[in-house]
Amino acid sequence: MNLLSCIGDLASILTFLGAVLAYIWYRKDACKKSKRLEMYLRDEKRKGDDKGQRSFLNIVRYVGLTEAEIIQASFRNPHIARRLGTDPGTGLANVLLFEYEEGTVRK
Numbered sequence: 448m449n450l451l452s453c454i455g456d457l458a459s460i461l462t463f464l465g466a467v468l469a470y471i472w473y474r475k476d477a478c479k480k481s482k483r484l485e486m487y488l489r490d491e492k493r494k495g496d497d498k499g500q501r502s503f504l505n506i507v508r509y510v511g512l513t514e515a516e517i518i519q520a521s522f523r524n525p526h527i528a529r530r531l532g533t534d535p536g537t538g539l540a541n542v543l544l545f546e547y548e549e550g551t552v553r554k
Contacts, residue, residue: 481520488547500544
């Protein structure tokens with residue numbers, strides 16, 4: 448019975464350590480994706496060709512993030528702003544654009 452108790456305790460400890468490592472890996476990966484998106488949008492804005500606003504498809508193509516990752520990164524990063532693009536004919540929003548904002552700190 449004592450051996451079985453020790454094995455159970457060890458399994459509990461290893462499970463906890465595995466969960467902590469998985470959480471650290473997840474947070475590090477999310478931070479890395481957020482920084483990649485921020486750097487891409489900052490570089491596009493600094494080119495000066497336009498406002499630096501980019502759509503999902505553009506970001507998916509050049510940064511390699513999925514739509515869900517882009518949305519998560521935009522909410523996590525205070526320098527990434529979400530803008531609505533409107534249809535000139537109807538005046539209704541038809542596209543979500545992402546833009547780098549210099550020195551912005553949102554809460």
